[in-house]
Amino acid sequence: MHLHKYEKIWLAFGVFALIIFLSVVGVSAFHQGNTPSGGHMTIDPEKVRETAPFNEPGLHKKEDGTYEVSMIAMAFGYDPAKLQVPAGEEITFTLTSEDVTHSFSIVGTNVNMMAVPGQINHRTHTFDEPGSYLVVCNEYCGSGHHFMSTEIEVIQQ
Amino acid sequence: MNTVPKGDRRLALSNLGFAYAAFLIGTLCGLLQVFIRNDALTLPSWLDYYQVLTAHGLLLAIVFTTFFIFAFFQSGMSRTLGAFGPRVLLWNWIGFWVTSIGTLLVVVMVISGQASVLYTFYAPLQAHGLFYVGLALFVIGTWIQGFALVGHYIVWRKQNKGELSPLFAFMTVATVILWVIACLGVVATVLFQFIPWAFGWTEGINVELSRSLFWYFGHPLVYFWLLPAYMAWYVVVPKIIGGRVFSDSLARLSFVLFILFSIPVGFHHQLTEPGIASFWKFLQTVLTFMVIIPSLMTAFSMFATFELRGRELGGKGLFGWVTKLPWRDVRFTSIFIAMAFFIPGGAGGIINASFQMNEVIHNTLWVVGHFHITVGTPVAMTFFGLTFWLIPHLTGRRFTKTLQKLAFLQIGTWSVGMLLMSTAQHLLGLLGAPRRTAYTGYAHEDAQAWFEGVLSNHVTMAVGGSILFLSAVLLIFIVVQLWWLAPKADESTFMQFPIAESDASSTPKFLENWKIWIGIAFILIALAYTIPLSDIIQHAPPGSGRFQTW
DSSP: OOOOHHHHHHHHHHHHHHHHHHHHHIIIISSSSSSSSSEEEEOOOGGGSSSSSTTSEEEEOOOOSOEEEEEETTTTTTEEEEEEEEEEEEEEEEEEEESOEEEEEETTOEEEEEOOTTEEEEEOOOOOOOSSEEEOOOOSTTGGGOOEEEEEEEEEE | OSSSSSHHHHHHHHHHHHHHHHHHHHHHHHHHHHHHHSSSSOOTTTTOOHHHHHHHIIIIIIIIHHHHHHHHHHHHHHHHHOOHHHHHHHHHHHHHHHHHHHHHHHHHHHTTTSSSTTTOTTTTTTTOOOHHHHHHHHHHHHHHHHEEEEEHHHHHHHHHHTTOHHHHHHHHHHHHHHHHHHHHHHHHHHHIIIHHHTTTSSOOBOOOHHHHHHHHHHHHHHHHHHHHHIIIIIHHHHHHHTTTOHHHHHHHHHHHHHHHHHHGGGGSSSSSSSSSSSHHHHHHHHHHHHHHHHHHHHHHHHHHHHHHHHHTTTOTTHHHHHSOOTTTOHHHHHHHHHHHHHHHHHHHHHHHHTTTHHHHHTHHHHHHHHHHHHHHIIIHHHHHHHHHHHHHHHHHOOHHHHHHHHHHHHHHHHOOOOOHHHHHHHHHHHHHHHHHSSSOSSHHHHHHHTTTSSSSSSSHHHHHHHHHHHHHHHHHHHIIIIIIISSBOOOTTTOOOOOOOOOTOOOGGGGGGHHHHHHHHHHHHHHHHHHHHHHHHHHHHHHHBBBBBO
């Protein structure tokens, strides 16, 4: 197959760019540990409120000194509806849904995760600045989807 | 005096008519949305925002594109391989009717308020069972039409043993192959998960499995829209500007690479959800990035064709050839602008597919902005450019000077509207504004900021959307003129289907050996999907019930 000279240069440039892009993404993922939210725990979507940690939604301090927030997404809100968390501490959000698919997205942060019924999602975040953070559901969940939001108060300890 | 066989003409026009009817209603739904979101309009109680949104997405992204694509394929296959035989014609018609009945069933269910599940119909939101039956019929109908076209191609191959098929036919077959393989995912989830569950024959649904099968289809769907636009770029545009295809073998190779790298990649739409191990998400990110290669090849071929032709016409210096291109020909200019929109569109796509950056923009308005400058402009505006000659070609009417001026106005307003709307959507998405919400009135200062910028403003988005609707109405006016009212063409003014010369003499034969490419495609799909999908099935939670939350 005949390839034109400039085409070869252009393709070499393209392959080079591809390698750079993938290296950046790969180093960030495997060396620096930046992976998006995820998890492999499943749950009976009809028994969410009887299953730990969702039987007690809210902020808990774990044994290693970090914090966990267990959070249930539902049409059309979150449980707990009010949440206060400390600034400067590592917080793991543990999320599931008791009905349809939702999301839990904290505006102004990289916390943006899907709440899929039957699955438990995790995302760790440290709030550096105290203040009020808006949380919205950005996955369509029904007629009240646009009312589904909450706020997180981040307080200085 | 029309050279297009009557049967082929009626078939293509039926698909086109359906496409533009869907386009008109779909864009009207778009207009309603921007006003509702700005509190400028309150819908009557029998109509709901999410109904309008479902109709907008389905009618424009699925119905308009698919019917238009088949009209384009049918006229092009008839032009390059000769008139359809009676059996090819019959099966095309059967496919057309099945697709149409499926579409009508889906639309009726949406209008009657029983299927406000949006274009992604994620479980466990449950629409009426007939909605899913309609979706299945739609896909089956497109398969029948696709196989009928492949049949026409097989007849030609038998009559021309050992020869490479014309480029247009090759690309049509490649696109049909991509479409059929891609639809396997959505057919599997609709037939085996959604329909039994919606009619109450099974109890629960495996939500994560349905999402993964949907996105197995959802990403190559994008390439089912794009490849016909690429066909116009590779085969039609060179003829319009008076040039020829830059390289026959590179054109074929790029289509083969699109088949290979656009199917095993659906997980990048699911990067922020549980149930799929990071490794598989990352592997599919890598495969997604591979389409950079055929995309760059396409960009090179286009500009090489333009430059060669510009220099033939006497263009001097580094960029002198640009001025020699036929800018006064709307059939060229519309498609050129469409291509230009694809540059930021493609760059945005790389951001969306990136393993980590996806978290910043996932399901925000950014994504809406992204597909409006990929499907909504490069694809749709290429289709507009084709419409300007395809309808006269089929009806034997003239694309008059006045209509050409209106066509310039139409693509101009479409570009400005898209630029305003999608820029606003991209910026609002970066500021965290969600997609798919009826209102944006969250009581929080972060949400109020979404109304404060110049471009990053919901009002700018609405202005762009309104301009787009006016442009759409103008397009419908042009379509109606070209179909029924413009003066009849004579021999000197008849609009022929433009097919550029393509020199296949040095093209290697293996490029048209479909067994190789379909085989490799299935190997890649098996690599990317077998383990994670069997994991989702074996490690499944109890199924979800049925929810109608609208």
